[in-house]
Amino acid sequence: MLKVPYVTNYLSEHFAEDDYPTLEGYLRRGGYAAARKAITQMTPDQVIDVVKASGLQGRGGAGFPTGLKWSFMPKTTDKPKYLACNADESEPGSFKDRILLERAPHKLLEGILIAAWATQAQTTFIYCRGEYAFPAAQLARAIDEAYAKGYLGKRVMGSRFSHEVVLMLGAGAYIAGEETGLLESLEGKMAKPRKKPPFPAEHGAFGMPTTVNNVETFCHVPHIIGNGAAWFKGFGTEKSPGTTIFGVSGHVVRPGLYELPLGTRLDEIVFEHAGGLSAGRKVKGVIPGGMSMPILPAGQLDVPMANEFLRERKTMLGTGGIMVMDDTTCMVRAGWVITYFFRDESCGQCTQCREGTGWMHKIFERIERGAGSRGDLEILLDVASKMDGQTICAFADAAAWPVQGLLRHFREDFEAHVSHGKCPFPQSFEL
Amino acid sequence: MVISAETRARIDLEIAKYPKRRGALLPTLHLVQEELGHISLDTAKEVAEIFAIAPVEVMEVVTFYNMFFDRPQGRHHVYVCTNLPCSLRGARGLLRELEKHLGVQTGETTPDGRITLGHEECLGACAYAPMMRIDGKYHEDLDVDEAKRIVDALR
Known part of the structure; x- marks a missing residue:
């Protein structure tokens, strides 16, 4: 059984009581x-x-x-x-x-x-x-x-x-x-x-x-x-009422569930509720709403978690799954994991998605190995733009957005791989 | 006949729940796999007869979904989640250690047929990473030693 949320509200207030599921x-x-x-x-x-x-x-x-x-x-x-x-x-x-x-x-x-x-x-x-x-x-x-x-x-x-x-x-x-x-x-x-x-x-x-x-x-x-x-409507923002149960994972001291009003600031959730990062570590980036949603860099966490505010930063609330990555994290590796997932899960009926998810993963693989070239970044963006909005369902969008987000905010990580000819983040999580 | 009369009776109960017979195909495949361990072409032919569809329609469903198997598996399924939240907390290192410990690569079965080792995409345990799913049960907040102990206890 999952641990009770650290912060509860009307949805989760009785979750600690054993007989509530009956x-x-x-x-x-x-x-x-x-x-x-x-x-x-x-x-x-x-x-x-x-x-x-x-x-x-x-x-x-x-x-x-x-x-x-x-x-x-x-x-x-x-x-x-x-x-x-x-x-x-x-x-x-x-x-x-x-x-x-x-x-x-x-x-x-x-x-x-x-x-x-x-x-x-x-x-x-x-x-x-x-x-x-x-x-x-x-x-x-x-x-x-x-x-x-x-x-x-x-x-x-x-x-x-x-x-x-x-x-x-x-x-x-x-x-x-x-x-x-x-x-x-x-x-x-x-x-x-x-x-x-x-x-x-x-x-x-x-x-x-x-x-x-x-x-x-x-x-x-x-x-x-x-x-x-x-x-x-007494909870949340004018346009996004109510609470939601945020899931916080990754490099935080207290990963877990937090039921909070929509519009709660992302930095409040990460640093106050989830206890911030372990000593000596800083945030590098945060995915705010499940893996399909574009990442935000450390400087943009002062955003209320509601779509009307997140859209201004080119991301969305999604499912409220917040993934925190610290300053050891290689964003090319993160992209490798993300594109692996979408390649694996594409149902295959639309060409842009079936082929595009595979191409993107191959390019991430090449860049992480140190065999990428400068043109690869443009190919990635080109493939992503040809998937986004071009298929039967939103899966291809969901596969393209995180790649676009990574290149928007962490282009220097990609360029460093290309110019060093290897991954320059030896302390990053293992692939 | 490879599907037992008992499983067949449970299949009929599932079929009764859906407005169209084929709605019960996934529940049926779960039941059949529970009994037989995997869904072979012969089994698929029998399932196809129950639903009055072609065997290939059964096999395309079997091979579309990760939880159905078209070939024999180990007695226990050990899956490590390697999606991003788990990877950030060391899941891929843990999977490598289990590969060494069991002497198999991910996707393979130990020679004694005891364990099939695999990895899965997000299992909804992101705050309690790394984690593994063994025969349907979740084991969360693992370290390498604990994971090895759990795997060693499987018979």
Whole structure:
């Protein structure tokens, strides 16, 4: 089980209590009251209006407004409507959904129930990455408890609303976390993302209208319905309300999870909450939002962690996975690891991505070995620019952005490799 | 018939959960692999019959996903996460040490069939690096000695 966050807020306040993952423990702390309120006292449209008014943005990486997404589901249709919960957390640097699954499975189910009522969905498919055996087991037990109590299945909480939940385990593919890759995987196929349109709200899982939300996104919903949109907007910034669970990793004294309002400054998270770096070491760079997001150099950490501020620095919040690298770090090696990952995980259906991820990795390999030339840096930028925005899904963008970020801020590391004919950072982490 | 009647019954329970039969293909492959250790072409043919699809459609799914194997594996799977947060905290050095300790390269199985050593991309344990996943269980905050002890205890 993951360690409890060092800083907690409404999502994680009960995580240290052993019985919180159980139905009894969740009910004892007011659980399922918001779902009862939504289903018995509110119309589906009223629920959507509250979520829209709260300004909740998806926490899976793209930050799309959740209420708006729900409103795309067709109101008049003969087809069954579905929800999909994206529990395929695999963005490097991210482990927040894991703790929500482990320690708050009923909060997730309550959020799903409210979303199901709002969109009038008959079934939710929860797609959890296959490696998360323990988190999935915690969730499976919670689903059984909720069925036994009458909170899932026919006539939820004695109402006329019915809802089924199906938990599926993935089998190790980063791309299955992409919205439509996930739908393909749910249907028993290779997780190759679909062309859009049609969007999932029209043609989603098994061809039916479907809304896909991330685990954490669902977990905010009971708090919003229980306390109101104005309460939720009391956390975070005007444009990015609420908290999120930041994951801090890399060269810090206290790596771990921190639930903080959006808009908390990155330097506050790294130096105050995560304890800074070990004695004598300085920050070289920080990836602010999972590995797909461009890196920030040491001089740019005075940024509030919300998209409206991060965009000005050409990066994004992503999944809130913060990776800290100290002054021993070779940024060419970091790029080697990053491009290896994207080369490995490209699904291969778009040429720019399939070939581009491989080329970029080969160039990083060459530069790190000391066999690079000056022209290699321009080739890297050229390949990245031909991937970004040119493919079926955002994976190619996610592969190009970190490379562009590394060259934007650490070009001198690359040039030093080329002019020295070897890696000039002997103390850097081992490849 | 390589798939047992018991596994076949569990497959039918999975099929019942999905609006289209094929939705149960990944859960089925997990069940079949749990029983047989890997998914051979013969097994894939049998799975294909259950879903009324071509064997190649089963094999393309098997080979697309990292957790499915089309050939025999060691009794235990030892995977070290080598993604960036883990690499920053020494995961690649730890993997090299395990290679030496077990006398195999990453991706290989020990001659006695005891352990397949591998590396994986991010497993969501970034703050507790380096880490390894053994037969589905996470071992976090490792050092080389601790990792060797854990691996030596596998039979």
